[in-house]
Amino acid sequence: MKTDLIYxxxxxxxxxxxxxxxxxxxxxxxxxxxxxxRVSDNTWQGxxxxxxxxxxxxxxxxxLFNTNTDEFNKIWRGYFDLDRDYAQIIETIKSDRVLxxxxxxxxxxxxxxxxxxxxxxxxxxxxxxxxxxxxxxxxRLCMHFGEQIGEGFYTFPAPEHLAKLTAGDLSPIxxxxxxxxxLDAAQKVAEGRVDIYNLHKLPITKARERLMAIYGVGPKxxxxxxxxxxxxxxxxxxxxxxxxxxxxxxxxxxxxxxxPYAGIVQQYIFHYARITKLEI
DNA sequence: AGCCAGGGTCTGC
DNA sequence: GCAGACCATGGC
Numbered sequence: 001m002k003t004d005l006i007y008x009x010x011x012x013x014x015x016x017x018x019x020x021x022x023x024x025x026x027x028x029x030x031x032x033x034x035x036x037x038r039v040s041d042n043t044w045q046g047x048x049x050x051x052x053x054x055x056x057x058x059x060x061x062x063x064l065f066n067t068n069t070d071e072f073n074k075i076w077r078g079y080f081d082l083d084r085d086y087a088q089i090i091e092t093i094k095s096d097r098v099l100x101x102x103x104x105x106x107x108x109x110x111x112x113x114x115x116x117x118x119x120x121x122x123x124x125x126x127x128x129x130x131x132x133x134x135x136x137x138x139x140r141l142c143m144h145f146g147e148q149i150g151e152g153f154y155t156f157p158a159p160e161h162l163a164k165l166t167a168g169d170l171s172p173i174x175x176x177x178x179x180x181x182x183l184d185a186a187q188k189v190a191e192g193r194v195d196i197y198n199l200h201k202l203p204i205t206k207a208r209e210r211l212m213a214i215y216g217v218g219p220k221x222x223x224x225x226x227x228x229x230x231x232x233x234x235x236x237x238x239x240x241x242x243x244x245x246x247x248x249x250x251x252x253x254x255x256x257x258x259x260p261y262a263g264i265v266q267q268y269i270f271h272y273a274r275i276t277k278l279e280i
Numbered sequence: 281a282g283c284c285a286g287g288g289t290c291t292g293c
Numbered sequence: 294g295c296a297g298a299c300c301a302t303g304g305c
Contacts, residue, residue, distance in 0.1 A: 031286055127287040133303060134286090176301030181288085218288045239286040270286075 005082055007072065014072045016062040021086055023108025024057050030267065032228045033112055034122055034135045035142075035156075047142075049075050049115055050155045081110045084233075089261050096255045099265065106271035111264050112228055116196045117189060118156040119229025120211065123221045124181045140173040159196075162186035181216025188214055200230045207232065227263040236262040245273040 007016040024044050028036035036046035043056040053076065054065040064076055077083065090107060093099040121141075126134050138156075145161055146154035163186040167179040175182065188194040194214060199207040204226060211222040223237035236254070238246075246252055249269070258265040 123286080126285090128285060128300080129287085129302085130285040130304060132285095132305095136303090174302065177288095177299090178301080216288060220287060224286075237286075241286070274286095 005077070007069070009069050010063075012066050012068075014064045014067050014069055014076075016064075016072075016082065018060050019057070019062045019082065020060055021090070021108045022057055022060075022062065022110065023106075024055065026106045026109040026271075027080075027112065030106065030109060030271065031126075031131050032224075032267070033114060034131070034138045047149070047153050047155065048079060048118075050149070051075070052150050052153050078113045081113060084110075086110070086264070089264060093255075093258050093261070093265060095257055098249050099255065099258060099268070102249075102265075102268040102272040104272075105275050106268055109264075109267050109271070111233065111267060113231055114229050115156065116199065116225065116229035117159055120185055120189070120196065120214075120217070120221070120225045121156070121159075121162075121182060123224040123228075124185055124214075124216055125175055125178055126224070127178065127181075127216070127221060129178075137173055137175045141170075141175070144172055159186040159189040163190035178216065181214070184215035185217065199226070200232070204232050204235065227266075233261055233263045234259070236266050239270075241270055241273040242266060244278060245269050248278050249273075 005016060006018055007014055024042065025038070028044050028046070029038070033046070033048075035048070036044050039045045039054070042058055043054060045052070045054045047053070051071075053067070056063045056065070062080075064072060067076065090103050094103070122134070122138055125137050125141075142154040142156055145157035145165070148154055162182065165183065165186075167183060170179040170182065185194075189196050194210050199210060202210070207226055207230060208219075208222045211217050211225055212219070220237050220239055223235045226232040227235035227237060236242075246254070254262060254265065
């Protein structure tokens, strides 16, 4: 059973105690989010939900800088998925031998609960692309069309803003053929044809259908949005690595114990597959 | 230099 | 339904 979070205000910071397992690099630099940078050994900085955040982790203590308990409870607690008992999930899936192995590669990862629009747009940009360039495109998108909230920090542009642009307007961000996809997504979200902030209230199959009605959104981008942006922990995005891993390691389908947490397990398998290249 | 990147669409069987 | 060409761009 999960015990309540223990946290307190310390000056301008909020500190959360006894957070296990947790790893900032695994969580913030694993390809689920594209706007965080390491600023020192255990400290990372980024923009999420329209705010600049700096965060550090040391031996079970998580420090969120320049915030308060109100904002922590409203935003960051959910963003970092701190109320989910990862230790218990890991314990459960360890009844499977292959999953036990997979957890060893990124057991400190948290599935972030990001802004759904930012998630959708980011994973549209991710298609047939590499993580370095995805980050560059998103940074340029924010610099050109977001709102400046600090020196070098910009919000993610609102769909209503992007909906007014043309593909030509997007050329400075160099997103290539994805421009038309971004615009269609922005328009459908801005008009409310895709009610992205209420998708989490729908059954997952309905939510996926809505997302896939957007030009350029297929099953992979939809599932990443559902998992990283809408809180559907059972979503299971399948990229080339996961597909390969499913064949090689699991004979096609996930063990039943893992299914309630498929999205989290997907992250473990993803890292396992990429690090080992499945040449075992 | 050439292959590939956390895919999706469109076309042609 | 399913395979294959094509899509912009740049990292490695």
